[in-house]
Amino acid sequence: MLNNGTKYVHASKGRNDELYTKKEGVLPLLNFLKPFREKIIWCPFDTESSEFVKVFTENGFNVVYSSIETGQDFYTYQPENWDILISNPPFTNKRGIVERALSFNKPFALLLPITWLNDAAPAQVFKNRNFQILSFNKRMTFKNSPKDKQINFLAAYFCVDFLPKCFIFEDLNPSGQCKLNI
Numbered sequence: 001m002l003n004n005g006t007k008y009v010h011a012s013k014g015r016n017d018e019l020y021t022k023k024e025g026v027l028p029l030l031n032f033l034k035p036f037r038e039k040i041i042w043c044p045f046d047t048e049s050s051e052f053v054k055v056f057t058e059n060g061f062n063v064v065y066s067s068i069e070t071g072q073d074f075y076t077y078q079p080e081n082w083d084i085l086i087s088n089p090p091f092t093n094k095r096g097i098v099e100r101a102l103s104f105n106k107p108f109a110l111l112l113p114i115t116w117l118n119d120a121a122p123a124q125v126f127k128n129r130n131f132q133i134l135s136f137n138k139r140m141t142f143k144n145s146p147k148d149k150q151i152n153f154l155a156a157y158f159c160v161d162f163l164p165k166c167f168i169f170e171d172l173n174p175s176g177q178c179k180l181n182i
Helices: 023-032 051-060 095-104 114-116 121-125
Strands: 040-043 062-065 084-087 108-113 130-136 140-145 149-153 155-160 166-171
Touching: 023 051, 023 108, 023 114, 023 140, 023 149, 040 051, 095 108, 095 121, 095 155, 108 114, 114 121, 114 155, 130 149
Parallel strands: 040 062, 040 084, 084 108, 130 166
Antiparallel strands: 108 155, 130 155, 140 149
């Protein structure tokens, strides 16, 4: 409740919660996964058709994935074995998602709208953590299946214990090609 008695809505179901990351938005992560080569990547908002799952698997990484569609709710489920969390979560309840990711005390990279930095929540939840951002030179394009509507906006990976330094800019290449340093 707010001081004036109004009920506070923590999160609502957004109409853009189901926006899918294209391959070009996943490929830049490969440059930072070398230290995790023998680790298990958990993609907690993904199915086997996810670009995260496909790109990581095609590049020889061990991947487990889960989705609310298959009854595996991120707030109550986690795989038995995993080492790093990477995904594009739903856009509503960003704070709750990040707090849950932080509770595992493992490295993660979550793709979120860069505008979230305008909120007080990042400063609160990442305080005293090894907070890092992987940002890009242009807006990222997302798919809204099954309609395949294209939606563009600035997004970045909000990370903990994942990048070699606090802030990194990378290029997005719409052709799906990426210069890899692994």
